[in-house]
Amino acid sequence: MMTKKLHVHTVINGEEVEFLCEPRQSLLEVLRDTLGLTGSKEGCNNGNCGACNVILDGSLVNSCLVLAVEVEGRSVVTIEGIAGPEGLHPIQQKFLEHAALQCGFCTPGFIVAAKALLDQNPNPSEEEVRHWLSGNLCRCTGYDKIVRAVLDTAQVMALQSTKR
Amino acid sequence: MSAEKTGDSTLSKEHNPTYQVIGTRPIRQDGTDKVTGRAQFGADIHLPGMLFGAVLRSPHAHARILSIDTSQAETVPGVRAVVTGADLADLEDKVTELGEGTINLRHQSWNTLARQKVLYYGHPVAAVSASSPHIAEEALALIEVTYEVLEPVLEVCAAMHPNAPLLIEDMYTDELGQKSEKPSNVAAHYQTRIGDVEKGFESATVIVEKEFRTSMVHQGYIEPQNGTALYNPDGQLTIWCSTQGSFGVRDQVSEILQIPVSKIKVVPMEIGGGFGGKNPVYLEPLAALLSKKSGYQPVKMTMSRSDVLAATGPTSGSYIHIKLGADSDGKLTAVEATMLYEAGAFPGSPVGSGMGVMFGPYKIENVLIDGYDVLVNKPRTAAYRAPGGTNAAYAAEVMIDMLSEKFGMDPLEFRQLNGVKNGDRSTFGATYQRIGYQETLEAARKHPHYSAPLEKANSGRGVASGFWFNYGGKSSASASLNPDGTVSLIEGSVDIGGSRTSIAMQLAEGLGISVDDVRPFVGDTDSVGYTEGTYGSRTTFATGWAAYEVSQKLIKQLVERAAKLWEVHPEEISYQNGGFSIGEKHMSLKELAGKLDETGGPIMASATVRPGEYGPGFATHIVDVEVDPETGKVTILRYTAVQDVGKAIYPDYVEGQIQGGVAQGVGWALNEEYMYDPQGKLTNTNLLDYRMPVALDLPMIDTVMVEVANPGHPYGVRGVGEVPIVPPAGALANAIYQAVGVRLNSLPMSPGQILEALQAEKD
Numbered sequence: 001m002m003t004k005k006l007h008v009h010t011v012i013n014g015e016e017v018e019f020l021c022e023p024r025q026s027l028l029e030v031l032r033d034t035l036g037l038t039g040s041k042e043g044c045n046n047g048n049c050g051a052c053n054v055i056l057d058g059s060l061v062n063s064c065l066v067l068a069v070e071v072e073g074r075s076v077v078t079i080e081g082i083a084g085p086e087g088l089h090p091i092q093q094k095f096l097e098h099a100a101l102q103c104g105f106c107t108p109g110f111i112v113a114a115k116a117l118l119d120q121n122p123n124p125s126e127e128e129v130r131h132w133l134s135g136n137l138c139r140c141t142g143y144d145k146i147v148r149a150v151l152d153t154a155q156v157m158a159l160q161s162t163k164r
Numbered sequence: 165m166s167a168e169k170t171g172d173s174t175l176s177k178e179h180n181p182t183y184q185v186i187g188t189r190p191i192r193q194d195g196t197d198k199v200t201g202r203a204q205f206g207a208d209i210h211l212p213g214m215l216f217g218a219v220l221r222s223p224h225a226h227a228r229i230l231s232i233d234t235s236q237a238e239t240v241p242g243v244r245a246v247v248t249g250a251d252l253a254d255l256e257d258k259v260t261e262l263g264e265g266t267i268n269l270r271h272q273s274w275n276t277l278a279r280q281k282v283l284y285y286g287h288p289v290a291a292v293s294a295s296s297p298h299i300a301e302e303a304l305a306l307i308e309v310t311y312e313v314l315e316p317v318l319e320v321c322a323a324m325h326p327n328a329p330l331l332i333e334d335m336y337t338d339e340l341g342q343k344s345e346k347p348s349n350v351a352a353h354y355q356t357r358i359g360d361v362e363k364g365f366e367s368a369t370v371i372v373e374k375e376f377r378t379s380m381v382h383q384g385y386i387e388p389q390n391g392t393a394l395y396n397p398d399g400q401l402t403i404w405c406s407t408q409g410s411f412g413v414r415d416q417v418s419e420i421l422q423i424p425v426s427k428i429k430v431v432p433m434e435i436g437g438g439f440g441g442k443n444p445v446y447l448e449p450l451a452a453l454l455s456k457k458s459g460y461q462p463v464k465m466t467m468s469r470s471d472v473l474a475a476t477g478p479t480s481g482s483y484i485h486i487k488l489g490a491d492s493d494g495k496l497t498a499v500e501a502t503m504l505y506e507a508g509a510f511p512g513s514p515v516g517s518g519m520g521v522m523f524g525p526y527k528i529e530n531v532l533i534d535g536y537d538v539l540v541n542k543p544r545t546a547a548y549r550a551p552g553g554t555n556a557a558y559a560a561e562v563m564i565d566m567l568s569e570k571f572g573m574d575p576l577e578f579r580q581l582n583g584v585k586n587g588d589r590s591t592f593g594a595t596y597q598r599i600g601y602q603e604t605l606e607a608a609r610k611h612p613h614y615s616a617p618l619e620k621a622n623s624g625r626g627v628a629s630g631f632w633f634n635y636g637g638k639s640s641a642s643a644s645l646n647p648d649g650t651v652s653l654i655e656g657s658v659d660i661g662g663s664r665t666s667i668a669m670q671l672a673e674g675l676g677i678s679v680d681d682v683r684p685f686v687g688d689t690d691s692v693g694y695t696e697g698t699y700g701s702r703t704t705f706a707t708g709w710a711a712y713e714v715s716q717k718l719i720k721q722l723v724e725r726a727a728k729l730w731e732v733h734p735e736e737i738s739y740q741n742g743g744f745s746i747g748e749k750h751m752s753l754k755e756l757a758g759k760l761d762e763t764g765g766p767i768m769a770s771a772t773v774r775p776g777e778y779g780p781g782f783a784t785h786i787v788d789v790e791v792d793p794e795t796g797k798v799t800i801l802r803y804t805a806v807q808d809v810g811k812a813i814y815p816d817y818v819e820g821q822i823q824g825g826v827a828q829g830v831g832w833a834l835n836e837e838y839m840y841d842p843q844g845k846l847t848n849t850n851l852l853d854y855r856m857p858v859a860l861d862l863p864m865i866d867t868v869m870v871e872v873a874n875p876g877h878p879y880g881v882r883g884v885g886e887v888p889i890v891p892p893a894g895a896l897a898n899a900i901y902q903a904v905g906v907r908l909n910s911l912p913m914s915p916g917q918i919l920e921a922l923q924a925e926k927d
């Protein structure tokens with residue numbers, strides 16, 4: 001029942017990566033089971049929970065709904081690529097400061113989604129944050145502290161860019 | 165960290181103004197791992213030679229299994245083993261405690277793999293291990309099961325009918341402690357009888373009566389169940405899984421597979437939410453069986469979201485009838501109620517705790533409550549945050565609102581008049597000691613939200629209160645002092661939302677050191693003393709207490725070492741804020757830690773506790789809603805949750821518990837429900853159709869932490885996790901009534917229900 005595997009050449013978190021996969025395998029499955037990037041989580045496997053969010057060529061996607069073969073020649077950013085060499089990204093720092101996580105399972109998806117939001121809208125309103133994050137389910141926090149963390153990140157990053 | 169970050173939290177210093185660590189907001193020790201994707205959850209494990217398991221589930225709600233043929237599946241290349249109910253021992257009826265409820269091990273085994281009959285859509289029938297998850301799934305399709313389909317029983321009242329088809333054909337009702345004469349779908353009938361309800365209703369001048377129905381709902385944790393097992397040829401079994409209690413998994417697997425607990429090690433991985441649903445085992449015994457049958461290879465199993473919804477969790481749907489009376493002063497005189505709770509396929513609904521929670525906040529002298537635990541062809545229910553409480557309190561709080569309206573009283577004032585105080589007897593018979601219910605009512609009345617004008621059309625404000633017993637239970641911790649003066653702490657409680665830190669903070673406070681100098685670690689079943697699961701709002705309370713005891717034992721040893729160094733008697737030395745002193749002489753803990761070897765070697769201490777007195781929790785919520793009369797959609801405009809939290813050890817995460825509980829309560833109240841077709845197939849097995857709240861559905865949730873310290877705990881802790889899910893449904897129902905004048909008597913109060921009620925009002 002094994003299908004012949006395909007060779008895929010892509011960029012993940014800035015590094016060139018090659019892997020073999022079956023045509024039916026999702027990007028999420030390959031990230032987790034083949035490449036050992038288990039930060040992206042499987043919560044539903046049909047695009048409803050956002051726990052597997054990654055950024056594909058600048059767009060936020062559910063990696064469970066992308067076939068692994070589709071990333072040939074493209075660029076993927078996962079939760080493992082959000083922090084820089086100098087340490088945590090401001091979003092990650094603000095999640096910690098605001099206690100914007102409880103169990104932490106949905107957290108990678110929220111952080112990736114928030115990064116994608118701030119990349120295209122550096123100064124979102126509360127309504128815009130809530131709308132954007134509606135693709136991500138959290139069952140622990142009631143979203144309050146998550147929304148505050150994202151709004152606070154936007155402020156801090158705006159301040160940092162003014163200083164520069 | 166700022167203490168004024170969220171909402172309008174109030175942190176009183178009544179209990180003890182001298183705390184250094186407790187009440188602060190440090191960054192949790194596991195935080196960096198969780199924001200970078202490095203934390204290892206159950207499904208993240210990968211072992212050399214690992215196989216993958218998959219489960220074949222029943223497509224029928226109620227059927228007899230005539231035959232199972234696995235021969236085709238076994239020949240598929242890559243398949244390593246197939247197991248069915250025949251691989252499990254048939255167990256005798258044996259009831260044991262498990263995570264805020266009880267479990268019959270014969271039923272637990274039957275739920276793990278069906279024998280003779282399947283009792284719900286999704287009931288496991290067989291399991292396969294293979295070299296890839298896809299091959300395992302394909303092999304499932306080749307297992308041939310012949311069923312004789314039986315009539316499903318899907319509604320609680322119908323299930324009680326004497327002629328209803330029986331799920332468990334040899335089950336008799338536990339009728340107030342007596343065994344019934346005929347088998348029945350009613351597993352148990354419980355009763356609370358206090359005073360004389362007839363006399364109570366005679367003295368009432370106003371009596372209200374109403375019936376309510378609520379749907380089955382799921383805990384909705386985002387991480388699906390998972391379990392990985394490695395059986396060794398020497399008989400040692402290791403299980404890695406996502407569970408609320410590693411010792412609970414060990415005990416259940418030991419019974420189901422008939423192996424001694426000493427042969428099993430359970431390693432709790434990080435857990436992606438539980439809310440009660442991750443106390444029972446599902447996959448763990450299957451993975452162990454498959455590992456053994458696959459030639460002692462590790463086997464990993466994970467559930468799909470549809471498996472999670474169809475076959476794990478949920479909590480009971482219910483039918484509740486209440487009659488409630490009050491005298492001419494507005495004082496409650498009597499309550500009579502009948503509560504029918506769906507147990508699902510096996511006994512064990514939370515009707516008992518629902519009976520206690522329902523009027524937990526009120527003083528009523530005459531009480532007659534009958535509760536029934538009823539089997540239906542739906543998944544076996546599991547605990548869900550304040551089990552049985554939310555639906556019961558919803559019904560009760562609507563009745564309280566109706567009465568306060570009849571008396572023309574402010575609903576909070578009505579609750580103040582009838583609310584329990586210290587020394588009052590509860591409606592479930594126990595007498596309350598130091599409680600903080602009245603304090604929550606007072607804080608709610610004074611809160612600016614309560615007097616803010618409602619400006620929008622079709623908007624209304626509702627209030628409701630809630631109660632939860634809380635729990636103590638067994639907990640263990642141990643710690644060792646490092647040469648740099650820091651402390652490594654091993655504790656037995658799985659951390660679902662910051663409890664590592666709240667436990668470490670109690671150790672740090674006890675030792676007088678910074679929480680940054682404590683490194684907490686959640687131990688496996690071989691490395692820490694017996695600890696019950698993370699349930700019952702017990703973790704910060706009981707395991708925190710164990711950590712406090714550890715700190716006191718460490719201090720005793722440390723003082724002895726200091727005495728040795730200074731050549732004095734230990735009694736002459738005082739220890740404070742992480743330092744020793746005698747007269748003018750001082751030495752810090754860090755200095756002494758560097759001299760352990762010269763004073764006798766390493767220092768460690770361990771403690772185990774089993775507190776019996778665990779202060780109950782009360783909450784009062786205020787909510788403003790706007791109802792769209794065209795669509796029936798409810799928009800939450802503002803939400804304030806007031807709660808007696810005892811002493812907030814780690815306020816960030818106390819607020820988080822309150823906010824999360826509110827969000828779950830809102831989902832239960834407005835959207836979430838199990839939808840079955842007439843054959844008993846669950847039709848909404850995905851998270852688009854099982855609609856949990858998203859960020860856009862909620863406003864900010866303001867929390868008010870009232871601190872009435874629990875005198876039964878060294879730091880005044882009360883459990884905080886469960887109470888906040890209890891009031892939201894009642895508060896929303898009362899707010900909807902204020903907004904559009906209809907009293908809804910079923911959950912969820914979805915747009916369709918509201919439109920129907922509005923239409924009925926017009927007709």
